[in-house]
Amino acid sequence: MALDIRTIFFMLGLATLAAAVSLFLAQRVRLAVHGIECWAWGMACAACSGFLLAQRGALSPLLTVVAANSVLLLGLSLFWLGMRRFVGRSCSPSWIFAAPAIALPFLATRYLDDSDPAGRISFLSIIVALLLFLTASELLRHGERGRLGRRWVALLLILHGLFFCVRAILSATGTPLSDPFGSGRLAMMTGLEGFLFILFFTLGLVIMTSETLQAELNRQATRDPLTDVYNRRAFHDLSAHELARAQRSGRALALLLIDLDHFKQLNDRHGHHVGDLALKHFVARVAPCLRHQDIFARYGGEEFVVLLPDTEVTTALVVAERIRAAVAGHPLETSRGPVTITVSIGVATTLPTSPDITATINSADAALYRAKAEGRNRAVSG
């Protein structure tokens, strides 16, 4: 089957345009995926480049060489920027002009006419490969790296980059790719490889974004939006798991019920906004006092709960005292000066033989009530 090189590049442009449109639509429905708008613009640039490359010989080299390749490099740079944002890293958008700015003078002078096509192919292939490797490294080195979609996209970027490395070497060493299939064999391979890349890459982006959305939905369903600790529902799910484990192992499970003291007064005196800041400040003070396996959740309002697996009451009281001291010892800085926050803590443990979370919470609540009655800013066990 004979394939016309222009048709291949035109088809590549169309496929890339379809991917760009999908990304623009995804962006319009406000998917909580950072960087998606950069990918959309990156795809749009790559599509323009494909259409311009398809006009090689029919239009001026200013368009089919200089503009087509500069726009392609801009598109790849936008993709790199999008990937950086996707993994949660920031960067000045002006960096997207670096690669086109490096290539433009060479394209406009040395490689404008067709006197050194091999040099032009090698030169551009190396820049493209570097941009692709850079983009893959963002995915492999930052953010949540273990996900399937990310690894798939990173692998495709690396393979695509390796293809361009081979292309650069073949072109530089003058390997006779023109024979016996006519003058455009290398270009033909580039077009076909690009076409396959776009298909699988778009699929990878879909998987990657759905994984991110799934994780975000999961986070929203299990986390308190203000403080980002677990919410009450997640606490009950996780504690059920821990209770079952405690029953199997016969080891104690401790629970701390923590309530911020005179919080209504703080709200009334300093405003709700400072009240919110106080809750975040409290969480930031408590988190370093806990182990990885401890479950920390907002139980409601200004009440928090901590489940401590494999912990006896004496140790739980030590942890509670550490939390109390960490909160009281670090006042919240406000525009009107430091505000001291204190907490009262009720401590209880489950019975290893018949663990029951409701009974343990009730027991901790009774202890908390006593801590409040005895003057607040203290930990009391039930």
Ligand SMILES: Nc1nc2c(ncn2[C@@H]2O[C@H](COP(=O)(O)OP(=O)(O)OP(=O)(O)O)[C@@H](O)[C@H]2O)c(=O)[nH]1
């Ligand atoms: N700023 C802010 N306030 C909240 C939030 N959730 C609950 N509150 C407030 O927390 C206050 C709790 O007040 P109370 O239950 O009377 O308890 P308290 O003032 O801390 O008194 P004691 O617990 O007896 O020390 C109420 O004024 C609620 O409006 C929140 O997310 N942000």
